[in-house]
Amino acid sequence: MSQNNELPASDDTDTVPVLEERLNLRRREVETGRVRVKLRTETEDTQLHADLRSEAVEVERIAIGRELAEGEAPPQPREEEEGRVLIIPVLEEVLVVEKRLVLREELRLRRTSNSRPVDVPVTLRRQQAEVERLPPNPETTAGKPTA
Numbered sequence: 678m679s680q681n682n683e684l685p686a687s688d689d690t691d692t693v694p695v696l697e698e699r700l701n702l703r704r705r706e707v708e709t710g711r712v713r714v715k716l717r718t719e720t721e722d723t724q725l726h727a728d729l730r731s732e733a734v735e736v737e738r739i740a741i742g743r744e745l746a747e748g749e750a751p752p753q754p755r756e757e758e759e760g761r762v763l764i765i766p767v768l769e770e771v772l773v774v775e776k777r778l779v780l781r782e783e784l785r786l787r788r789t790s791n792s793r794p795v796d797v798p799v800t801l802r803r804q805q806a807e808v809e810r811l812p813p814n815p816e817t818t819a820g821k822p823t824a
Contacts, residue, residue: 711811721801728792737785744771745778752780762787 745751752766762785769781 708813710813713809713811715807715809716804717807718802718804721803723799723801725797725799727795727797729795730790730792732788732790735787735789737787739783739785741780741782743780745780747777749778751778758787 751768754763754765756763765784765786766780767782767784769779770776771779
């Protein structure tokens with residue numbers, strides 16, 4: 678025997694192979710079914726009916742020309758005719774020996790409204806989907822290997 682623990686070579690020596698197994702994983706796609714989807718769009722022409730409302734303001738100027746008494750509070754905006762008329766006093770200072778407020782005029786704002794029917798052509802679209810199940814394709818049922 679040698680000192681490095683090796684066995685002497687002889688003709689009687691049997692060789693024992695050391696084996697190793699390795700795993701190789703593969704995947705394959707298998708078609709299990711198919712579907713076909715058809716979309717159908719329907720249109721419907723219809724008339725849209727609505728009342729359109731508009732408002733207008735009419736301005737009426739009324740000359741007043743009254744001088745306010747000394748210490749009299751200037752008039753404030755006010756509403757009349759159940760809120761349909763807004764009266765806005767317009768004041769002017771006039772130079773005299775002393776300053777006085779003169780109520781020059783009032784603005785009367787009258788609100789009116791009207792409505793009118795309108796017909797508007799409109800096209801409405803609606804889609805419906807039809808789904809049909811199909812059997813698997815025989816060419817792809819065997820499966821395709823993938824990595």
